[in-house]
Amino acid sequence: MSMIAAFYGGKSILITGATGFLGKVLMEKLFRTSPNLKVIYILVRPKAGQTLQQRVFQILNSKLFEKVKEVCPNVHEKIRPICADLNQNDFGISKEDMQELLSCTNIIFHCAATVRFDDPLRHAVQLNVTATQQLLQMASEMPRLEAFIHISTAYSNCNLKHIDEVIYPCPVEPKKIIDSLEWLDDAIVDEITPKLIGDRPNTYTYTKALGEMVVHQEGRNLNIAIIRPSIVGATWQEPFPGWVDNLNGPSGMIIAAGKGFLRSLRATPMAVADLIPVDTVVNLTLAAGWYTAVHRPKSTLIYHCTSGNLNPCNWLKMGLYVLATFEKVPFEKAFRRPNADFTTNILSNQYWNAVSHLAPAIIYDFYLRLTGRKPRMTKLMNRLLRTISMLEYFINRSWEWSTANTEMLMSELSPEDQRVFNFDVRQLNWLEYIENYVLGVKKYLLKEDMAGIPKAKQHLKRLRNIHYLFNTALFLIIWRLLIARSQMARNIWLFIVSFCYKFLSYFRASSTLKV
Numbered sequence: 001m002s003m004i005a006a007f008y009g010g011k012s013i014l015i016t017g018a019t020g021f022l023g024k025v026l027m028e029k030l031f032r033t034s035p036n037l038k039v040i041y042i043l044v045r046p047k048a049g050q051t052l053q054q055r056v057f058q059i060l061n062s063k064l065f066e067k068v069k070e071v072c073p074n075v076h077e078k079i080r081p082i083c084a085d086l087n088q089n090d091f092g093i094s095k096e097d098m099q100e101l102l103s104c105t106n107i108i109f110h111c112a113a114t115v116r117f118d119d120p121l122r123h124a125v126q127l128n129v130t131a132t133q134q135l136l137q138m139a140s141e142m143p144r145l146e147a148f149i150h151i152s153t154a155y156s157n158c159n160l161k162h163i164d165e166v167i168y169p170c171p172v173e174p175k176k177i178i179d180s181l182e183w184l185d186d187a188i189v190d191e192i193t194p195k196l197i198g199d200r201p202n203t204y205t206y207t208k209a210l211g212e213m214v215v216h217q218e219g220r221n222l223n224i225a226i227i228r229p230s231i232v233g234a235t236w237q238e239p240f241p242g243w244v245d246n247l248n249g250p251s252g253m254i255i256a257a258g259k260g261f262l263r264s265l266r267a268t269p270m271a272v273a274d275l276i277p278v279d280t281v282v283n284l285t286l287a288a289g290w291y292t293a294v295h296r297p298k299s300t301l302i303y304h305c306t307s308g309n310l311n312p313c314n315w316l317k318m319g320l321y322v323l324a325t326f327e328k329v330p331f332e333k334a335f336r337r338p339n340a341d342f343t344t345n346i347l348s349n350q351y352w353n354a355v356s357h358l359a360p361a362i363i364y365d366f367y368l369r370l371t372g373r374k375p376r377m378t379k380l381m382n383r384l385l386r387t388i389s390m391l392e393y394f395i396n397r398s399w400e401w402s403t404a405n406t407e408m409l410m411s412e413l414s415p416e417d418q419r420v421f422n423f424d425v426r427q428l429n430w431l432e433y434i435e436n437y438v439l440g441v442k443k444y445l446l447k448e449d450m451a452g453i454p455k456a457k458q459h460l461k462r463l464r465n466i467h468y469l470f471n472t473a474l475f476l477i478i479w480r481l482l483i484a485r486s487q488m489a490r491n492i493w494l495f496i497v498s499f500c501y502k503f504l505s506y507f508r509a510s511s512t513l514k515v
């Protein structure tokens with residue numbers, strides 16, 4: 001019997017960010033392995049015209065939860081959505097709901113965050129720092145609380161090359177930042193943002209570091225652990241391989257490459273591609289929740305959930321695996337044939353952006369205009385280039401994350417728990433994982449049917465022929481122009497023609513002799 005699964009039995013668990021990528025997989029695993037848990041409270045905001053109930057209904061009726069419904073048929077009764085907006089005071093939670101949360105919660109998993117790299121500092125601080133502070137305040141009023149698990153990111157200290165499982169001090173105290181944001185106006189905040197974030201690439205990594213600091217300072221009397229995952233990707237094994245439901249991290253890039261939009265990328269081929277499957281993160285998180293509650297470590301333990309030091313893969317390999325998978329399972333209606341190159345040189349990157357990204361988009365938009373349709377490709381391509389520019393920081397560097405706490409946790413698990421809550425990435429086969437990832441992107445993100453693969457292959461063949469035809473026509477046009485203008489080009493042309501003529505005559509003569 002799994003000790004971790006038994007531990008969560010009968011518990012009241014509070015999850016923030018349960019409607020997000022990680023939160024959904026966390027909920028699914030909890031229900032599947034501990035169907036006798038008491039209740040999961042989830043803090044949800046109404047969104048996109050959907051009520052809380054509709055949002056929960058949609059999640060529970062998704063493919064991800066199919067297995068849960070078999071082992072926990074009354075899952076609808078065990079999930080308790082609470083209307084909350086983490087941007088508001090007290091999260092806008094009603095008094096009755098707050099009372100229930102304070103008196104019943106045993107475990108908190110704090111996953112909610114803004115993961116946008118370019119969020120204005122004020123918004124990123126509100127969600128990633130102030131909301132964390134408020135949640136800690138709530139937690140301190142929970143008499144039954146056994147553990148508070150905070151999800152951070154391995155990149156919160158990406159300004160360092162070697163990162164230990166410790167909290168690093170921030171130059172400006174989070175409290176001072178929160179206070180000053182109250183009276184500074186937006187224009188001044190925007191102006192000082194680069195100075196505040198210093199050598200970090202964006203407001204996301206900066207505010208996640210501030211969030212950790214807040215946890216460290218204000219959670220002293222609580223039983224806390226911090227999980228730092230690297231780049232979270234599709235599921236590896238559970239509940240089934242390849243599940244993914246948002247465009248963050250590599251998923252959006254896989255679509256862009258598979259549809260033929262992404263043709264070149266400024267990336268360091270040998271830099272470590274520190275991907276970590278979402279189910280691995282969830283298993284480690286649940287194991288850490290159990291360990292924190294049962295063993296009550298003296299200090300806050302930080303767990304790095306990364307793959308680079310145990311089972312490294314680099315961007316070159318990952319890119320090749322992705323491209324190889326497109327051969328077997330191409331995406332439908334591709335714009336061009338998938339073929340992406342990595343370059344480290346800024347100038348050649350600009351050249352390829354102009355030639356491989358913008359020029360085809362402009363030509364295609366011209367064609368759309370000619371056929372009376374609205375041009376859209378240049379806009380889309382500019383958006384893609386902007387996204388790529390935001391990711392470049394992460395694909396041109398390697399980091400070393402120490403994983404002593406994570407390895408210690410693994411050694412504390414029983415053999416059964418090591419199987420049920422497996423977070424040993426040494427067992428991961430990258431080629432197999434990437435194949436399933438690409439397949440998952442096709443099925444769950446693009447909602448493409450496998451039956452369409454022969455047609456997609458046919459479409460790629462047509463694109464290849466168009467490509468050859470276009471290149472030949474371009475070559476002939478350029479050559480024709482050169483011949484018209486340059487004596488040297490004419491001489492070369494005459495030389496080639498006479499050489500071919502002589503070769504053919506010789507070939508014909510020798511074959512006649514043989515007969």
Ligand SMILES: CCCCCCCCCCCCCCCCCC(=O)SCCNC(=O)CCNC(=O)[C@H](O)C(C)(C)COP(=O)(O)OP(=O)(O)OC[C@H]1O[C@@H](n2cnc3c(N)ncnc32)[C@H](O)[C@@H]1OP(=O)(O)O
Nearest residue numbers: 115116117118153247248249250252253257319340387394
């Ligand atoms: C050979 C191939 C090789 C492939 C492999 C190479 C892969 C490299 C991947 C490297 C990943 C490195 C990530 C490092 C992550 C650090 C880890 C974390 O803690 S952080 C956790 C990770 N956090 C992140 O990854 C956040 C990254 N994303 C952002 O910060 C923002 O989306 C933005 C600033 C990039 C664009 O802002 P903005 O211009 O305001 O645009 P909106 O947001 O409003 O969206 C506009 C449209 O674009 C769509 N779309 C969105 N994202 C992507 C995407 N990645 N891609 C594509 N598309 C994307 C979106 O759906 C929407 O479509 P529609 O509804 O209009 O049809």
Ligand SMILES: NC(=O)C1=CN([C@@H]2O[C@H](COP(=O)(O)OP(=O)(O)OC[C@H]3O[C@@H](n4cnc5c(N)ncnc54)[C@H](OP(=O)(O)O)[C@@H]3O)[C@@H](O)[C@H]2O)C=CC1
Nearest residue numbers: 017018019020021022085086087111112113153229231232
């Ligand atoms: N994805 C990744 O690559 C990585 C993620 N992480 C960390 O993992 C955690 C989860 O990330 P992930 O699941 O990918 O992110 P998502 O963007 O998928 O999910 C974010 C969650 O936060 C919720 N949320 C955001 N704003 C509010 C708000 N104002 N009030 C209530 N809820 C809100 C969202 O709710 P709603 O559905 O309403 O928007 C959603 O449930 C984050 O802490 C992130 O920093 C760390 C490393 C890598």
